[in-house]
Amino acid sequence: MRHRLSKLKWPVRNGTTRCLNTTPQVEQASENGLEFSAAKPRGCPIQGQRLRSTHAALDTSVFETISPAVKSWEEVPGPKPLPLLGNTWRFAPYIGNYSVEHVDKVCISLREQYGKCVKMAGLLGRPDMLFVFDAGEVERVFRGEDATPHRPSMPSLNYYKHVLRKDFFGAEENCAGVIAVHGDSWSAFRTKVSRVALSTSAAAQYTEPVAQVADAFVDRVRIIRNKDLETPADFLNEIHKWSLESLSLIALDTRLGCFEARSGSESQKLIDAVNTFFLCVGELELRAPWWRIYPTAMFKRYVAALDTILSVTLKHVERALEELKTATNKSLLQDLVAAAGPRVAAVAALDMFLVGIDTTSNAVASTLYQLSIRPSVQERLHEEVTKVLQGRPMKPGDVNQMPYLKACIKEVLRMYPVVIGNGRQLTKDTVICGYNIPKGTQVIFQHYVMGNSEENFGSASEFMPERWLKRSPARAHHAFASLPFGFGKRMCLGRRFAELEIHTVICKMVQAFKMEYHHEPMEYHVHPMYTPNGPIRLKLIER
Numbered sequence: 001m002r003h004r005l006s007k008l009k010w011p012v013r014n015g016t017t018r019c020l021n022t023t024p025q026v027e028q029a030s031e032n033g034l035e036f037s038a039a040k041p042r043g044c045p046i047q048g049q050r051l052r053s054t055h056a057a058l059d060t061s062v063f064e065t066i067s068p069a070v071k072s073w074e075e076v077p078g079p080k081p082l083p084l085l086g087n088t089w090r091f092a093p094y095i096g097n098y099s100v101e102h103v104d105k106v107c108i109s110l111r112e113q114y115g116k117c118v119k120m121a122g123l124l125g126r127p128d129m130l131f132v133f134d135a136g137e138v139e140r141v142f143r144g145e146d147a148t149p150h151r152p153s154m155p156s157l158n159y160y161k162h163v164l165r166k167d168f169f170g171a172e173e174n175c176a177g178v179i180a181v182h183g184d185s186w187s188a189f190r191t192k193v194s195r196v197a198l199s200t201s202a203a204a205q206y207t208e209p210v211a212q213v214a215d216a217f218v219d220r221v222r223i224i225r226n227k228d229l230e231t232p233a234d235f236l237n238e239i240h241k242w243s244l245e246s247l248s249l250i251a252l253d254t255r256l257g258c259f260e261a262r263s264g265s266e267s268q269k270l271i272d273a274v275n276t277f278f279l280c281v282g283e284l285e286l287r288a289p290w291w292r293i294y295p296t297a298m299f300k301r302y303v304a305a306l307d308t309i310l311s312v313t314l315k316h317v318e319r320a321l322e323e324l325k326t327a328t329n330k331s332l333l334q335d336l337v338a339a340a341g342p343r344v345a346a347v348a349a350l351d352m353f354l355v356g357i358d359t360t361s362n363a364v365a366s367t368l369y370q371l372s373i374r375p376s377v378q379e380r381l382h383e384e385v386t387k388v389l390q391g392r393p394m395k396p397g398d399v400n401q402m403p404y405l406k407a408c409i410k411e412v413l414r415m416y417p418v419v420i421g422n423g424r425q426l427t428k429d430t431v432i433c434g435y436n437i438p439k440g441t442q443v444i445f446q447h448y449v450m451g452n453s454e455e456n457f458g459s460a461s462e463f464m465p466e467r468w469l470k471r472s473p474a475r476a477h478h479a480f481a482s483l484p485f486g487f488g489k490r491m492c493l494g495r496r497f498a499e500l501e502i503h504t505v506i507c508k509m510v511q512a513f514k515m516e517y518h519h520e521p522m523e524y525h526v527h528p529m530y531t532p533n534g535p536i537r538l539k540l541i542e543r
């Protein structure tokens with residue numbers, strides 16, 4: 001594959017700017033807005049600043065010296081690996097007892113069977129894993145992160161970027177992006193991008209255009225409803241179109257025209273490619289990695305999907321860059337080009353497309369479904385939205401006047417986090433849950449299980465947005481028990497945009513329709529986002 005962009009000699013900018021002023025630490029503290037003042041973490045007797053400094057001081061070696069009670073890695077409980085087959089067989093079709101699609105249930109049963117940390121050893125072709133179900137320990141590991149934390153994700157994408165398409169991603173130093181990139185290369189890239197992408201003003205400047213895309217989505221939904229006013233079986237695909245349209249506006253300063261997309265069109269190809277990427281990545285990650293030995297059919301589909309995403313993205317980046325020479329309006333792309341150069345802007349856009357479409361669209365699908373089965377929550381939300389907007393278009397800052405809207409999204413992401421767990425590959429030996437966990441282990445923080453556990457949230461199985469409201473009696477929970485966007489130096493880079501998009505489109509849907517659902521309750525599955533399984537047939541009645 002040849003890309004014009006890969007051949008271009010981008011000007012390398014020295015003094016990579018403003019971004020360098022912000023340490024990731026600062027970014028993380030301000031972005032997460034952790035709620036220690038409101039909530040005393042259970043199982044942890046100290047709070048706030050004291051908690052932070054105490055945990056920061058909890059260096060592994062000190063811990064080991066002062067505590068002879070630290071147990072060995074061998075003692076960590078977990079399912080026993082079989083000779084030769086390890087534990088990989090458990091995820092294999094037909095013979096395995098762990099379903100990739102229902103790994104949520106697998107994790108719940110592992111928690112019940114083995115306790116707060118579970119070893120999953122003997123995974124062929126990949127490091128051992130440790131599943132952590134304890135919010136206090138999650139906090140401690142996150143706060144102890146070093147300067148370049150590894151996220152144990154996507155070796156197949158790593159291979160794509162660093163081996164198969166090395167000509168493009170390796171053409172300039174530290175320009176491989178952030179997804180499946182680690183160490184200094186990740187750090188250099190992330191530093192260049194995060195100040196621009198994570199600032200509140202970066203998202204705020206898109207309030208009006210993102211609202212226009214949401215309006216277009218609402219119009220589209222009106223047309224595609226059937227005679228019973230229900231959304232069609234492929235409604236999720238329509239939400240993907242909205243997500244792609246919104247993200248292309250943000251990342252590329254471009255309206256792709258997704259709502260008019262026909263099968264075979266470029267935007268539909270992009271949507272399909274992102275879907276294929278996500279479907280394959282789950283399988284390639286969890287099942288035996290045969291692709292490392294020979295290109296399996298699934299791996300070929302995966303590479304073809306990535307090639308499509310890359311070439312479509314690059315085409316638009318090139319065009320957008322061309323337009324920038326004469327553009328007068330400010331945009332993220334412009335800011336990134338100015339701060340870090342066009343190649344960084346292009347690779348950042350690509351990474352955003354890889355992880356920013358399905359995450360957001362599945363979160364919206366899930367929220368719409370949850371609201372449809374809860375008329376009283378919907379009514380309260382409608383009241384809030386109507387009171388704030390009073391019939392006028394949305395403007396920056398409006399969502400800050402809508403605490404219940406924000407609370408509803410947090411509650412959906414607590415109970416049904418689209419990313420059910422995320423993790424780190426340990427860069428040093430670390431004591432977790434009283435065990436000495438060796439460097440190189442992949443530690444997976446089980447947000448889905450923790451978010452749904454009574455231990456962390458009172459009446460955990462009840463949908464209660466109130467628990468996220470300030471001064472609510474239901475508010476007490478451990479701040480690390482629900483982290484849908486991750487935490488720390490590697491937290492979600494698109495969080496601000498994701499929240500803007502989700503808040504806006506939910507606001508518009510609630511304003512436009514009374515939403516109902518008249519079918520069998522929907523089960524969730526890991527696909528690989530955690531999402532309702534089956535057609536989302538909502539009845540949308542004009543308000």
Ligand code: HEM
Binds near residue numbers: 247351423484490
């Ligand atoms: C509901 C929507 C989304 C959710 C739940 C979500 C969740 C996450 C999570 C859990 C991580 C890993 C964080 C960690 O390891 O601590 C992540 C990383 C990331 N996300 Fe998101 N995300 C969403 C939307 C987006 C969007 C819209 C974009 C782009 C505009 C985006 C871009 C990224 C990037 C680039 C990373 C990798 C950051 C790094 O490794 O340095 N995400 N996201």
